[in-house]
Amino acid sequence: MKERSSSFFRYLAYAMEIILLFVLGSTPHLLPDIFGAKPTLLLCVALTAAIFEREIPAMVIGIVCGVLIDLGYSNSIGLFTIALTVVCFVVGYAANNLVMATFPNFLLYALVSVGGMFMLYFLVRFVWAGVDDYGTYFMNHLLSRMIQTYICSIPIYFLNRFIWHTLGNGE
Amino acid sequence: MKELWESGKIRIFLSVLLVLVMLSIFTRNVENNVISSSVNSLTYGLSKVSAAAKEKTGDGMSYDELKEEYDAVLDANRELRARLVDYYDVKEENARLWKFYELKKEHKDYQLVPATVLRRDSNDEFYSFTIDKGTASDISTGDPVMGENGLIGYISEADANTARVTTVLSPQSGIGAVDKATKDTGIVTGSAKFADRNRTMFAKLKSEHKVKEGDIITTTGISGIYPKNLVVGEVRDIGYDTYDTSYYAVVEPYDDIRRIRDVAVITSFDGQGEILTRTQGDEE
Numbered sequence: 001m002k003e004r005s006s007s008f009f010r011y012l013a014y015a016m017e018i019i020l021l022f023v024l025g026s027t028p029h030l031l032p033d034i035f036g037a038k039p040t041l042l043l044c045v046a047l048t049a050a051i052f053e054r055e056i057p058a059m060v061i062g063i064v065c066g067v068l069i070d071l072g073y074s075n076s077i078g079l080f081t082i083a084l085t086v087v088c089f090v091v092g093y094a095a096n097n098l099v100m101a102t103f104p105n106f107l108l109y110a111l112v113s114v115g116g117m118f119m120l121y122f123l124v125r126f127v128w129a130g131v132d133d134y135g136t137y138f139m140n141h142l143l144s145r146m147i148q149t150y151i152c153s154i155p156i157y158f159l160n161r162f163i164w165h166t167l168g169n170g171e
Numbered sequence: 172m173k174e175l176w177e178s179g180k181i182r183i184f185l186s187v188l189l190v191l192v193m194l195s196i197f198t199r200n201v202e203n204n205v206i207s208s209s210v211n212s213l214t215y216g217l218s219k220v221s222a223a224a225k226e227k228t229g230d231g232m233s234y235d236e237l238k239e240e241y242d243a244v245l246d247a248n249r250e251l252r253a254r255l256v257d258y259y260d261v262k263e264e265n266a267r268l269w270k271f272y273e274l275k276k277e278h279k280d281y282q283l284v285p286a287t288v289l290r291r292d293s294n295d296e297f298y299s300f301t302i303d304k305g306t307a308s309d310i311s312t313g314d315p316v317m318g319e320n321g322l323i324g325y326i327s328e329a330d331a332n333t334a335r336v337t338t339v340l341s342p343q344s345g346i347g348a349v350d351k352a353t354k355d356t357g358i359v360t361g362s363a364k365f366a367d368r369n370r371t372m373f374a375k376l377k378s379e380h381k382v383k384e385g386d387i388i389t390t391t392g393i394s395g396i397y398p399k400n401l402v403v404g405e406v407r408d409i410g411y412d413t414y415d416t417s418y419y420a421v422v423e424p425y426d427d428i429r430r431i432r433d434v435a436v437i438t439s440f441d442g443q444g445e446i447l448t449r450t451q452g453d454e455e
Contacts, residue, residue: 072292137363
């Protein structure tokens with residue numbers, strides 16, 4: 001019973017974190033543009049929560065964050081939802097069975113995930129879509145966004161680790 | 172891995188993935204779909220509150236910028252006080268609608284719906300944004316969107332309470348336009364090269380064009396999608412595109428699209444949907 005209760009509060013904490021960062025990310029002119037871009041905060045939440053959770057909860061968090069990222073961009077579910085679903089599920093499985101959920105491991109995994117996700121986004125949205133000057137866009141926006149997202153994932157990792165330690169079920 | 176398969180989690184994962192792929196196809200092909208409408212309705216209130224709260228707390232400008240703006244506001248305030256009865260609540264609403272009053276007066280056929288920017292997504296590189304009015308206010312996909320001083324984009328997606336505006340800074344926009352001084356015609360379309368500086372391109376110019384810096388670019392109205400003579404912006408530079416071997420002009424809209432907050436959507440105008448003849452277009 002106690003275990004169920006702590007799980008409930010943990011998911012509630014994740015939900016509030018997602019809502020707060022969604023508002024922070026989508027409110028006009030709230031966060032300043034640094035080198036023409038802002039971090040994708042919901043991506044950080046999904047990636048950091050996944051490392052502490054089991055496969056299915058990690059996947060659900062990935063879906064929620066992915067849907068909000070995609071629907072913020074256009075009125076359709078797309079690349080981020082599907083990519084985050086896969087990444088979060090795989091990470092949830094790996095962190096529980098194959099590798100330890102330690103900070104150095106997280107840094108490496110976040111680097112690969114953030115880099116991979118944005119490169120995929122860049123390929124789909126710009127290169128394959130045939131947008132002119134995609135190199136300019138990559139240098140002026142995407143690179144900065146990738147770096148900022150990666151950096152932002154570090155404090156969010158510690159926040160989610162705190163949530164896990166405080167409201168985790170002791171696994 | 173065997174354990175994972177036996178636990179059934181992988182099957183749940185694959186089923187969810189399949190559903191998401193199907194939803195992705197569905198939401199991409201069905202405009203105003205129930206999923207995006209539901210999520211937008213859920214986040215609408217939240218976005219409205221946060222946007223309003225941010226508007227009241229300024230937008231992170233430097234001290235000098237704030238000082239300059241403060242002085243300008245003081246001047247404007249003095250001027251207004253001399254002419255208007257000082258009803259603050261009414262004045263605030265008036266200030267927002269006043270911007271579009273002149274436009275409405277000049278073009279009685281325009282049906283204007285004033286709206287406020289509800290949110291901007293950090294993923295969007297061409298400064299598209301979502302406004303707080305949707306199909307419930309007669310807004311539909313393709314409607315032109317005006318800033319205080321000219322055309323800034325069009326409605327690319329709309330649901331009941333919100334609508335997404337794709338700006339003239341985006342390569343997705345393709346607006347038939349004309350140089351008012353030289354009558355050269357071309358297409359206004361965005362480019363990643365210029366979007367950051369709040370500039371767009373007046374592309375596909377003929378090799379013998381006479382477009383020069385300072386010329387004003389307006390819509391032709393030929394397609395019936397945009398009313399004719401809507402100001403798009405002012406020419407800042409001329410360039411040559413080696414890729415498609417044509418000249419283009421760099422155009423700066425009169426509104427700063429990157430920071431705009433109040434817009435008006437033209438939901439109806441005379442000639443909407445009509446394809447005008449080339450002769451009429453030339454007369455513009």
